[in-house]
Amino acid sequence: MLVKLKILRFDPDNDKAPHFQNYEADVEPTDRVLDALNAVRWYQDGSLAYRSSCAHGICGSDAMRINRTNRLACKTLIRQVAPNITLEPIRGFPVKRDLIVDLTGFFEQYRNVMPYLVNEDPMPTVERFQSPEDRAKYDDTTKCILCASCTTSCPIFWANTDYIGPAAIVSAHRFIFDSRDQAGGERLDILNSREGAWRCRTIFNCTDACPRDIKVTKAIQDVKRAIMSQKL
Amino acid sequence: MYHKYNAIIVGAGGAGLRAALQLSTVSDVAVLTKLYPTRSHTGTAQGGIGAALGNREEDHWEWHAFDTVKGSDYLGDQDAIDIMCRDAVEAVYDLEHMGLPFSRTPEGKIDQRRFGGHTKYEGKEPVMRSCYAADRTGHMILQTLYQQCVKNNVVFFNEYSVLDIIMSDGVCGGVIAMDIGTGELHIFHAKTVLFASGGFGKMYKVTSNAHALTGDGPAVLYRNGIPLEDMEFFQFHPTGIYKLGILITEGARGEGGILLNGTGERFMERYAPTIKDLAPRDMVSQAMHREIAEGRGVDGKDYLLLDLTHLGAEVIEEKLPDVTDFVRTYLGVDPVKEPIPVQPTAHYAMGGIPTDVDARVLADETGAVIPGLYAAGECACVSVHGANRLGTNSLVDIQVFGKRAGDHMARFVRESPLLELPSQPDAPARALLDKIWSANGGELAGAIRADLQQKMMDKASIFRDEASLKTMQEELAKLKDRYQRISLRYKGSKYNADLMETVELGYLLDLAEALVVSALARTESRGAHSRVDYPKRDDANWLKHTMAFRKDNGIELRYKPVKITRFEPKERKY
Ligand SMILES: Cc1cc2nc3c(=O)[nH]c(=O)nc-3n(C[C@H](O)[C@H](O)[C@H](O)COP(=O)(O)OP(=O)(O)OC[C@H]3O[C@@H](n4cnc5c(N)ncnc54)[C@H](O)[C@@H]3O)c2cc1C
Ligand code: FES
Secondary structure: OEEEEEEEEOOOOOOOOOEEEEEEEEOOOOOEHHHHHHHHHHHOOOOOOOOOOOOOOOOOOOEEEEOOEEEEHHHOEHHHHOOEEEEEOOOOOOEEEOOEEOOHHHHHHHHHOOOOOOOOOOOOOOOOOOOHHHHHOOOHHHHOOOOOOOHHHOHHHHHOOOOOHHHHHHHHHHHHOOOOOOOHHHHHHHHOOOOOHHHOOOOOHHHHHOOOOOOHHHHHHHHHHHHHHHHO | OEEEEEEEEEOOOHHHHHHHHHHHOOOOEEEEEOOOHHHOHHHHOOOOEEOOOOOOOOOOHHHHHHHHHHHOOOOOOHHHHHHHHHHHHHHHHHHHHHOOOOOEOOOOOEOEEEEEEEEEOOOOEEEEEEEOOOOOHHHHHHHHHHHHHHHOOOEEEEOEEEEEEEEEOOEEEEEEEEEOOOOOEEEEEEEEEEEOOOOOHHHOOOEOOOOOOOOHHHHHHHHOOOOEEOOOOEEEEEEEEOOOOOEOOOHHHHOOOEEEOOOOOOOHHHHOOOOHHHOOHHHHHHHHHHHHHOOOOHHHOOOEEEEOHHHOHHHHHHHOHHHHHHHHHHHOOOOOOOOEEEEEEEEEEOOEEEEOOOOEEEOOOOOOEEEEEEEOOOOEEOOOOOOOOOOOHHHHHHHHHHHHHHHHHHHHHHHOOOOOOOOOOOHHHHHHHHHHHHOEOOEOHHHHHHHHHHHHHHHOOOEEOHHHHHHHHHHHHHHHHHHHOEEOOOOOOOOOHHHHHHHHHHHHHHHHHHHHHHHHHOOOOEOOEEEOOEOOOOHHHHOEEEEEEEEOOEEEEEEEEOOOOOOOOOOOOO
């Protein structure tokens, strides 16, 4: 089927402002939006810039605004969004070119929450034990692929890019609720700061945007509750 | 721009990050990666990492070694296989200590599941050896290693594509890379360089591999005179999602899933009576190809069915959540209720850059090493996988040999001086790019790549013979000729994917040629190399590794013996 793609183009070095450019692509309804983008770049316009790699929703490369909602281009089928498809970069980070944004700030937010297991005890010679129940407590947030869909769908973040954002809170949650970790308190202090979890107004955009179906808003609520009980 | 480090690592998948961690406490180290680290293809690995922990039932690393040797169709080097299977156990504990969220047994130990070709008592029945985290084991490995690298302040150059190595008098002194975001070339001057750049499945049309898997490391070294080992062995995984090639883990069969042909028959019972659907991948893919060729595909088409429906919703949702999601998203099929249309998909390169067990790159078939140059992971060939890799053994490979690479590099850094930089080390990389910039014959990289992928699928995939390989050789000559006449349609410097994909296509063409020439010479069938015209394994003549050298007048093939220690080659039956 023939689809119409309207893509927001921008090269900060040469363009004064972003502008839309229209393309047509002949694709199957069961193809991915990424296939349509590839069809354009490979055969029509080699200048189009976007990221991709795995093409099945697992590497987190190709988050973008598709018809005004954050999605992965490789996990959105043409039939879900055809025949008119508008593609824009995710919001809140500087655009490098076309659909590619600068993720430096995003990974800084991530680094700020100590996104690694901290445990100073001597290691056993085998694995540390963890019950399936304890393992289940942080299962949901281990699924994060750092695609930035959630953070860049959040109106609070659009208004204030100092807000640490849902993705970093999800990464913190993954460790705070891991029974093997010993730095939960420090992470909760970080998230209790001015630009931390309290900025969240439970708008749920992040949960809707997550291509991994992580219950992002719930994770943020878990963190807020943990901060409260730590304070008590 | 000029940079200086003791150690440079090319690639931020499981192998590169494991080496980086090992080095990070004893040396300065920088990781160069053309993708953000967490986008690396290790993150897509699903089913598990094999190690004889014995958490679910009796197991021994020696059994793991036996299975790996037999799985390799006796082409794997047994000294290296022993190291891998023995160290696998510690590698898995290491990952747990770093925080990897494995699935757990009721007692809280790392859970394990069955996988193809992994058995107890040397082939008697399947064993639970694959340590897993649902069906996102690779994602967890990649995330965990990256987290630890963040903790240890490893330096990353993200979206840098390595184009060349710096060599002087047979010693490696760094790499040349392009910053994809700016188009600028950078010189990385270093005492040691590790290539951990992954596989090259993108030379085939139907593949489980990511867009980025274009064999950059092997191709760059090959162009610098380093041979490629055992390129004719490319693994097709039995269960790719029909037409798309997206993988459905062998863990699905490990949990009890079965393959059915168009008549509803569980055909693997005929091909491998003992372990049936859990036979190694080469055998299952070949059996599937036969079923389809003999008209037993579904509705006469080129696909078969993977049936999980009898496992029940709970097992499917809990143990295989991601693949269930893929099947629902891309096929609109619910695996809880309906069987899944599947076909074999190009999956894993057994061959690659030849190395010793410390990941040092070998210059030739005699085992001479190139000082300062290392390779590990899918781009390398140690060889632990021989003619056919067992499932779960790549994740072991990248952990064990990634770590060993890091250890050896640390020693090398301590003992060796920095090579003096040759004059204009980036001249060859500039020449490569200039040639692409200035060509204007009107050919499109995308069109050439599509032809390459289709033809490799038709002529050099699961089954080959002399005629098909010769045709492919001629086709490759034509494709290479077209490649000379390519035109870039975009000449900007920032994020120029047109340029990067053209460079990568050049790599794929070189590697495809090495694969085809190596396959044409090997007049036997072994593992994933199945010659219709030579259907038997021929140990008398072919129990040896191929080493393909790129020469001015074509490809020169030399050979080196297989290292055999405990297991004498036997007929392979399951
Ligand atoms: C879908 C799928 C499922 C799998 N499941 C399993 C499994 O369950 N068990 C198992 O054992 N194995 C599995 N495998 C195989 C295994 O995952 C891979 O072989 C392994 O992860 C490869 O790791 P690596 O570190 O060698 O390379 P990769 O993870 O592929 O990383 C390559 C790195 O190199 C970088 N790179 C490449 N070229 C350049 C360049 N020119 N310049 C700079 N950087 C570059 C990339 O950016 C990337 O960071 C699976 C494979 C696939 C495709
Ligand atoms: S390309 Fe990997 S998530 Fe879309």
